[in-house]
Every structure is written in C-alpha cells, then in structure tokens.
Amino acid sequence: MEKFEKQIKRIAEGKGFIAALDQSGGSTPQALLGYGIQEEDYSGEGVMYRLMHEMRVRVMTDPAFSGEKILGVILFEKTMNGFVRDIPVPDFLWQKDIVPFLKIDKGLQKIEKGVKLMKEIPNLSERLKEAKGKGIFGTKMRSVIYANDEAGIIEIVKQQFEVGKIILKHGLIPILEPEVDIQSDEKRIIESLLREAILAELDKLPSDQKILLKLTIPEEANFYTELIQHKNVMRVFALSGGYDLDRAARTLAENRGMIASFSRALLEELKVDQTSAQFSKVLSTAIDEIYQASLT
Template sequence: MYTFQEQLDRIKEGKGFIAALDQSGGSTPKALLGYGVTADQYKDETEMFQLIHDMRTRVISDKSFSEDKILGVILFEKTMKGLIDNTPVPTYLLDKHIVPFLKVDKGLEDLNEGVKLMKPIPNLEARLTEAKSLGIFGTKMRSVIYEDHTVGIDKIVKQQFSFGKTILAAGLIPILEPEVDIHAKDKSEIEALLKKAILLELGKLEEDQKVILKLTLPSVPDFYKDLVNHAKVLRVFALSGGYDIETANMLLAKNKGVIASFSRALLNDLKFEQSEAEFSSTLNQAIESIYQASIT
C-alpha cells in the first residue's frame, strides 16, 4: 500500500514533475481540439467527456508515464470517478506510485479589481470526504491575476488560503494556484505583490499545516526562492500558463527547486490519429524534457 506519508515524502523530496490532466467542462473542447478531435466528432457532453477520458487513459497507461519521471497527477472529478483497465483511476495511479490530486474549483468569477476569483465551491466538505475515500492525496484550485491591483491580489490570496484551510482540515494537501496571466502588462510588479501576500498568509498557518503552491513562472529567475524554502510550503510547482514547451522548460530551468505542473505544454503534441508507437514516442519526449527542466 502506498501510504499517505510515503506520498507526502515523495511530493516533498522526489525528482520529477506533476502532470495536470484536469481540464474541466469549459476547457475540454479546446483540449480535444488540440488533440485533433473536433466538435463535430461528438454529439453531446457525455461523448465529449468519454473522449477526453480516453485521451487521459492513453496518457496515464503509457509505459513512459511512470514513477521515474511523474510524481503526481491532477485529475478532473469525472476522471477521478472513472476507470482504467477496470481499476479506479486514483488506485491505478497509486499502484504506479504516482500521487493523485483532484481539481476542486468550479471556475472563475468575472474580472473585478484586476483578478478573477474562484466561484463558490458547493458541497466542498462532502467532495473532499469522497475524494479521500478514493485515495486522493490533495487538491488543486485556480484563480487568475491580470492586473497590478493590490486589493484584488490580496483577495485572491486570502480566498486561496481560506479554502486551503478547509482542505487541510479534511486531511488533504491543497495546491494553491493564484495564476498570474503571462500577458499581464505589469507581470513582475504583480509577482512582487503576490509573493508578499502569500508570505503573509503562510505566517498565519498552524505549525503542522503545509501547502503546495502552483505559480506562474516568474519574470525574475528564482524570484520565489523564499517560498521554495519556506517551512510551511511542501513544494512549489510551476504552471506553463500558455507558454510552449520549449519556453516553459527554459524558464523553469532558471528556477531552482521549482518543478513543473504542466498541462498544455505536456499534451500539446499528442494527437488522436497517432499510432501507438508515435503517441508513446511523442509523450516520452515531452516527459523527458519537462523532467530535465524540473531537476536542473
């Protein structure tokens, strides 16, 4: 059995990266299009979700998708409840010694004060109980910062930590993801405000409480070094944020101690029509390049 403590140690100390396979209903059509599946190839939401599940199954079950390079996977709720080879997806991952996380946010509010806060997360406690029963180790939730706006940034960070404390109380480890839009005009100024707000909230956590941070690759290399080394931070992940895989890897390699949690950068060159050999080779190349950037 792959225990919670073993998973905790692996996320904290392990060499590798996190695969983000958590596209939700709103982003699934775009993800499928990138995979080479157009909207006229499915007639309803049920077929759409089956196609994305088939894609994720193809990725997760590939021989290159192994514990040697992959530390964990972030899942969409429907994927968490799905099967691979008649095995629940979290169990399938745990059997491969890969740590399963669950995306719990329900999307974003409209832009206000330079940010998009998360929408309310209904029945969160019940969903966390179910996730834990299925073997989920932690959660992920995303909000986005677009402008240099102190009040908005403070609200985003406070909201992330507020939900994070509920998740910690349920016995799960939260990934807090206050994304900075890579096209933001004042990106470096935003990152300075964001780091200040995060440090303030980290200082309010209890002694035994630890979180994971998932942050946009910063404009200044090693800008988040003090977060990487913070006693209340289990690990810092980086999101690709729309960068292509070469750019994302180049930027990641400049940030010591930060590991990837990529989605588009990992999956972008995978196509539905590829043969199994082509698919596996393409996935292996992406995994290897992201792994090398994560351990540099």
Template sequence: MDEKQLDKVKNGKGFIAALDQSGGSTPKALLAYGVLEDSYATEDEMFTLVHDMRTRIITSPAFNANHILGAILFEQTMDREIEGMYTADYLADKKGIVPFLKIDKGLAEEENGVQLMKPIHDLDELLQRAKERHIFGTKMRSVIKEPNEEGIRAIVDQQFEIGKQIIAAGLVPIIEPEVDITSADKEACEHLLKTEIQKHIDQLHDHENVMLKLTIPTQANLYKELIEHPRVIRVVALSGGYSTEVANDKLKANDGLIASFSRALSQDLNANQTDDEFNQALETAVQSIYEASI
C-alpha cells in the same frame, strides 16, 4: 495522509502532470488532440472522449514514476475507471504516481484586476469523496491580470481560506493564484503576490502544510523564500500557455521550482497517432519537462 506519498511529493525528483481540463476547457483540449467537435453530440460523449485521451496518457509506458511525481485529475476522471480501477488507485497502485484533484468550479467575472474562484458549494462532500477515492491533495485556480493590491489580497485570502478547509479534511491543498502571462505588468503582479502569500504561510501552524502552483516568474528565483519555507511542501510551476520549449527554458532558471504542466505536456499528442508515435511524443515531452524540473 499517506506518508510515503508525502515524502515522494516533497523530496522526489520529477514533476506534476496536469490532466485536469474541465467542462469549459475540454473542447479546446480535445481539438488540440485532434478530436473535432463534430465527433461528439452530448457532454457525456465529450467527457468519454477526454477520458479516453487521459487513459491513453496515463497507461503509456512514458507516463511513469521515474519522471512524474503526481497527476492532477478532473472530478469526472477521479470518478471513472482505468482497466477496472478508479483512476487514482490506478495511478497510485499501478504507476506509483500521487493523485491530486482539481476542485474549483471555474472563475468569477474579473474585478479589481483579478478573477476569484466561483463558490464551491459542495466542497465538504467533494473532499469526502476525494478521500474515499484515495486522493492525496487538491488544486484550485484563480487568475491575476493586473497589479491591484486589493484584488491580489482577495485572491490569496480566498485561496488560503479554502486551503484550510482542505487541510482540515486531511488533504494537501495546491494553492494556485495564476498570474496571466499576457499581463502588461506581470512582474509587478508577481511581487505583490509573493508578499501576500508570505503573510499567509507565516501564519500557518505546524500541522498546516500547503503546496503552491505559480506562474514561472519574470524575475528568476523570485519565489526562493517560498520554496524554502517550512510550511510549503513544494512549489510547482504552471506553463500558462507557454510552449514546452519556452516553459522549460524559463523553469530551468528557477532553482527548486518544478513543473506542473498541462498544455506543454500534451501539445504534441494526437488521437490519430499510432501507439508507437504517441508514446514517443509523450516520452519526449516527459523527458524534457523532467530535465527542466531537476
């Protein structure tokens, strides 16, 4: 593990940028960026367009280490290049930003009020490739919709079971059991989730450290004990569909919680903007999210 990157993620001021839309969410991300579905005919063409979008974001002067600690990449982004360098190397060497990788394969059908992750059949190979590409850590997402104790326990058990495999491979896992912001019982879900996470992190050994990516809680500072836990490197927040303004306002109410936003970072970016317009829109978003995070 790169100790300099670890110190940056653990102690640095800033936020984690989420640039990890995958196959299912890519058309929606491109559409929000102003790229219509008739602009591409094949999946390869679609992924090339989304890589072009991410390249434009990453190479922008507004995307810099003064405000951004790390960036989460989609698998194909990791395997593609920016200016002749693999994306993770470009982030680390050219930008001073720590690279993470989304490793989950999507969500299973809802059961007991939650959606577990689908099996990750190629996990060992993927983690090995991530290390070869100089990835620091990983991210994996599951979703909680109802305050069902059995379902939430299953979510957290699965996250930490895979998390330990990731630690054993020499990477840092970002555990992401998202609570759906539209849940009628969002706050109840969050209290159950906190209890289950606490059980697991209390059982981690000294060499087993994790990050947590959680929905901004309804009750401000609910996750204070998790943020301060010695086995937790950092707790970051997903925007969960909130607009930038709403997500930032909610984030500011939670001490020590920093952003890991996707939609809220890119919502005002458009393929048809000039470079000056694009860079200004990105700078405005980056600055606002940074200020909410510190």
C-alpha cells in the same frame, strides 16, 4: 510507512514533476481540438467527456507515463470517478507510484479589481470526504490575476488560503494556484505583490500545516526562493500558463527548486491519429524535457 506518509515524502522530496490532466467542462473542447478531435466530430456532453477520458487513459497507460519521472497527477472529477483497465483511476496511478490530486474549483467569477476569484465550491466538505475515500492525496484550485491591483491580489490570496485551510482539516494537502496571466504588461510588479501576499498568509499558519503552491513561472529567475524555503510550503510547482513546451521548460530550468505542473505543454503534440509508437515517442520526449527542467 503508511500510504499517506509515503505520498508526502514522494511529493516533498521526489525527483520529477506533476502532470495536470484536469481540463474541465469549459476547457475540454479546446483540449480535444488540440488532440485532433473537432467539435463537429461529437455531439453532447457525455460523448465529449468519454473522448476526453479515452485520451487521458491513453496517456496514463503509456509506458512513458510512470513514477520514474512523474510524481503526481491532477485529475478532473470525472476522471477521478473513472477507471483504467477496471481499476479506479486513483488506485491505478498509485500502483505506478504516482500521487493522485483532484481539481476542486468550479471555475472563475467575472473579473473585478484585476482578478478572477474562484466561484463558490458547492458541497465542499462532502466532495473532500469522497475524494479522501477514493485515495486522493491533495487538491488543486485555480484563480487568475490579470492586473496590478494590490487589493485584488490580496483578496485572491486570502480566498485561496481560506479554502486551503478547509482542505487541510479534511486530511488533504491543498495546491493553491493564484495564476498570473502571462500576457500582462505588469507581470513583474504583480509577482512582487503576490509574493508578499502569500508570505503574509503563510506566516499565519501553524508550524505543522504545510501547503503546496502552483505559480506562473516568474519574470525574474529564482524570484520565489523565499516561498520555496518557507517552513509551511511542502513544494512549489510551476504552471506553463500558455507557454509552449520549449519556452516553459527553458524558463523553469532557470528557477531552482521549482518543479513543473504542466498541462498544455505536456500534451500539446499528442494527436488522436498517431500510432501507438508515435504517441509514445512524442509523450516520452515531452516527459523527458519537463523532467530535466524540474531537476534544477
């Protein structure tokens, strides 16, 4: 079986979850702060990214971080281009039976019609060709819904699918991520409109084209079952969206067929000054909790 086919089978059928190690420029200082590194502790973008890469390498090389419970990892572009023990990151991950993805969006536009669309992604085709050449299996791109505005929700879903079709043409599997803000008072109504908008776009896809979805854990358990079972959906991931690990895992476990794709909830208790044993214990505990929640 060829590598790509093995990776498809792993993502579509494997037991486990997706780890998101894709904090980009805007969110990196906050991620480092959570890890215990203050902004005054470093100077310049280069040092900031080096510290972030060192944290990610520490996570990826930990014995607990293995293909036994982790199906895939979403990478920031600089991480994709980096190395672990002199091995390119995507190759290192696949050696551990972990499928590499790449975050490709370039941030969000200003809010309009209750949503933040993705900014234009420059040189998209070139970036996709490069990612494919480096062993990347798929991509991820995020946009956010804040309010109950049907026109905005339809627009955000259309944008996700339009870019997703380009990604499919380059032989990569897209993760579409129209996040619903967990703070919205209209979250339940938004999710209903979002589900219908996604179904409308899915039904336009050829039967042989499959995508991945990454969605905020819904207010109503099993609300996305129709998406999970759709012939054009390989799998549906859940984002933690700002929930702490316990709440994210507890609510995810109520949703059959959804598996986690957590970032903050996975890394929230890791600290730079922990010993190797402490770090590994904390990471292992988080991985176990997320894995168990993803088995339902």
